[in-house]
Amino acid sequence: PTGYMENSISYSAIEDVQLLSWENAPKYCLQLTIPGGTVLLQAANSYLRDQWFHSLQWKKKIYKYKKVLSNPGRWEVVLKEIRTLVDMALTSPLQDDSIHQAPLEIVSKLLSENNNLTTQDHESIIVAIAPLLENNHPPPDLCEFFCKHCRERPRSMVVIEVFTPVVQRILKHNMDFGKCPRLRLFTQEYILALNELNAGMEVVKKFIHSMHGPTGQCPHPRVLPNLVAVCLAAIYSCYEEFINSRDNSPSLKEIRNGCQQQCDRKPNLPLRLLHTSPDLVSQEATLTESRLKPVIVTSNEIHVEVERNNTANQKMTANVGNDSEPNLIDCLMVSPTCSTMSIELSAQADRILGCYVEILKMLSDYDDWRPALASLLQPIPFPKEALAHEKFTKELKYVIQRFAEDPRQEVHSCLLSVRAGKDGWFQLYSPGGVACDDDGELFASMVHILMGSCYKTKKFLLSLAENKLGPCMLLALRGNQTMVEILCLMLEYNIIDNNDTQLQIISTLESTDVGKRMYEQLCDRQRELKELQRKGGPTRLTLPSKSTDADLARLLSSGSFGNLENLSLAFTNVTSACAEHLIKLPSLKQLNLWSTQFGDAGLRLLSEHLTMLQVLNLCETPVTDAGLLALSSMKSLCSLNMNSTKLSADTYEDLKVFL
Numbered sequence: 001p002t003g004y005m006e007n008s009i010s011y012s013a014i015e016d017v018q019l020l021s022w023e024n025a026p027k028y029c030l031q032l033t034i035p036g037g038t039v040l041l042q043a044a045n046s047y048l049r050d051q052w053f054h055s056l057q058w059k060k061k062i063y064k065y066k067k068v069l070s071n072p073g074r075w076e077v078v079l080k081e082i083r084t085l086v087d088m089a090l091t092s093p094l095q096d097d098s099i100h101q102a103p104l105e106i107v108s109k110l111l112s113e114n115n116n117l118t119t120q121d122h123e124s125i126i127v128a129i130a131p132l133l134e135n136n137h138p139p140p141d142l143c144e145f146f147c148k149h150c151r152e153r154p155r156s157m158v159v160i161e162v163f164t165p166v167v168q169r170i171l172k173h174n175m176d177f178g179k180c181p182r183l184r185l186f187t188q189e190y191i192l193a194l195n196e197l198n199a200g201m202e203v204v205k206k207f208i209h210s211m212h213g214p215t216g217q218c219p220h221p222r223v224l225p226n227l228v229a230v231c232l233a234a235i236y237s238c239y240e241e242f243i244n245s246r247d248n249s250p251s252l253k254e255i256r257n258g259c260q261q262q263c264d265r266k267p268n269l270p271l272r273l274l275h276t277s278p279d280l281v282s283q284e285a286t287l288t289e290s291r292l293k294p295v296i297v298t299s300n301e302i303h304v305e306v307e308r309n310n311t312a313n314q315k316m317t318a319n320v321g322n323d324s325e326p327n328l329i330d331c332l333m334v335s336p337t338c339s340t341m342s343i344e345l346s347a348q349a350d351r352i353l354g355c356y357v358e359i360l361k362m363l364s365d366y367d368d369w370r371p372a373l374a375s376l377l378q379p380i381p382f383p384k385e386a387l388a389h390e391k392f393t394k395e396l397k398y399v400i401q402r403f404a405e406d407p408r409q410e411v412h413s414c415l416l417s418v419r420a421g422k423d424g425w426f427q428l429y430s431p432g433g434v435a436c437d438d439d440g441e442l443f444a445s446m447v448h449i450l451m452g453s454c455y456k457t458k459k460f461l462l463s464l465a466e467n468k469l470g471p472c473m474l475l476a477l478r479g480n481q482t483m484v485e486i487l488c489l490m491l492e493y494n495i496i497d498n499n500d501t502q503l504q505i506i507s508t509l510e511s512t513d514v515g516k517r518m519y520e521q522l523c524d525r526q527r528e529l530k531e532l533q534r535k536g537g538p539t540r541l542t543l544p545s546k547s548t549d550a551d552l553a554r555l556l557s558s559g560s561f562g563n564l565e566n567l568s569l570a571f572t573n574v575t576s577a578c579a580e581h582l583i584k585l586p587s588l589k590q591l592n593l594w595s596t597q598f599g600d601a602g603l604r605l606l607s608e609h610l611t612m613l614q615v616l617n618l619c620e621t622p623v624t625d626a627g628l629l630a631l632s633s634m635k636s637l638c639s640l641n642m643n644s645t646k647l648s649a650d651t652y653e654d655l656k657v658f659l
Helices: 046-070 075-091 097-112 119-133 140-152 157-172 181-195 201-212 223-246 252-256 280-285 310-317 328-332 347-364 370-377 390-405 409-415 441-453 457-467 469-477 481-492 499-510 513-533 549-556 576-582 600-609 625-633 649-658
Strands: 016-019 029-034 037-042 295-298 303-306 341-344 540-542 566-568 590-592 615-617 639-641
Touching: 016 046, 029 046, 046 075, 046 097, 075 097, 075 119, 097 119, 097 140, 119 140, 119 157, 140 157, 140 181, 157 181, 157 201, 157 223, 181 201, 181 223, 181 347, 201 223, 201 347, 223 347, 223 370, 347 370, 347 390, 370 390, 370 409, 390 409, 390 441, 409 441, 441 457, 441 469, 441 481, 457 469, 457 481, 457 600, 469 481, 469 499, 481 499, 481 513, 499 513, 549 576, 576 600, 600 625, 625 649
Parallel strands: 540 566, 566 590, 590 615, 615 639
Antiparallel strands: 016 029, 029 037, 295 303, 303 341
């Protein structure tokens, strides 16, 4: 018979597959032996014939192993079959992901259906399939098996010798842990197993260093985001039971099991009802009589102690008409002295928390990882319960300190909130914040680094005056130079309107030697400023080429320039440093900076102070998008020359909207 087959042939019915090799045989044919005869399949060329041959051989053998391993008898025989299956996958000429994944899925199913295996059987199977794991991720069920092994035998050599390259591959590749949560769980359990070894965190530290590499720049861009994702999930799991006991969000276990229905989860329980005592109703009835007594809120593993007083009660009852339950941070932010919270975790959760916070500290020590780490942590991706936990915030303080010490703007700017109306690390670790456990040393360090590169200096000072003036004055009273500078800037920029507050700031400055010296310098600058801004002098001024910042400062200090409207610094050597003098010219409307070294920092300062400026020439200056975007706040600007700058098309379109 010739032509196409009328009926399909099942793989299980194929007894043998051979290439036709006898003399005068039809070209490019395969011979399939089936019950009752043979079938010849003819391909168009030898390459296609070989593809058919190896594919049919593979399918036939996979079907055989599935059948054999679905009904295991003696485990010695099963282990031998697994090794043969692995060898077949490794030696197959076929190039397809399923060639290596199919054996892993067969073994995964075998393990999930046989829970009575000994530890030795476990390790033998893991060692047998190890060659397949070098270039392939383990399937979900196999990840569960690996997790169990890490938990039950963390000191096994299999963890170090077999699991280490598997986890390294997971972390180095572009991995979506949202779609593959069990890979993340396996990575998490592997790191905890390393921490259980005799050397503990030293082994974990060596593993993190091996992921980074010996050079100053990690060659694998996905390692840091994947490590941070594992850390965040592990830290969340420490507080998960308490979180799920008081709100209606699904647990990680429910998410993994596909539970998304509202009715599948426990009902929402407000914080005040989370008592385990049997006389719950009587406790609630007498709650108003015990406002000053500590109330213990417990779950199975977490104990929370909340101290309330009349001030906190007034704050909480202000929202009685609101149906929404006040969140934990709101409760804590009432006042640092009236609401304290202590959270006690179980021993296991405490070990997990300590391990993964320590990893975050390790990550912050690498200079090349710190910018990305700061960006990932800027939205504060931790649960509220973690931020209320004194041990967690105290340990995490090291990471925030590293951000505050980094001179790179992309790092320390992440201390601020990610958007308006949302607290950032700066607010949480400043005096009065829930995480502040010192006398303001970290706060002063953050203020110092932020003032050096803050886009909106006046806006930043205004926020400090409104929210943190007390801590600033206290630290200045103790001789902190950064805070003394802050108070002087508040006076210089007229941030404080209240006369009594101004006098109090002046008294604070005069109470220390450094404050007295800086206040005297401020008074001298103010006298010079009044003389500079006094009406009179020229309306137009052009500096000679090659003039410097010092030349401009010397010129402006020589007389009155209150009438100066047009200033040309074209082809001079001035830099952004001269912006401190330019902002003192109240009538300036036209400024020419053509072919100077005036940069982004100067533009940010001009945008805050020169509200009357109408014409600005930045041709052939080193300004970038970061500085040019600051000009969007200058509503009076009519003409802006940005020829031969690093202006991008997107920034150009944005400026067209604002200007």
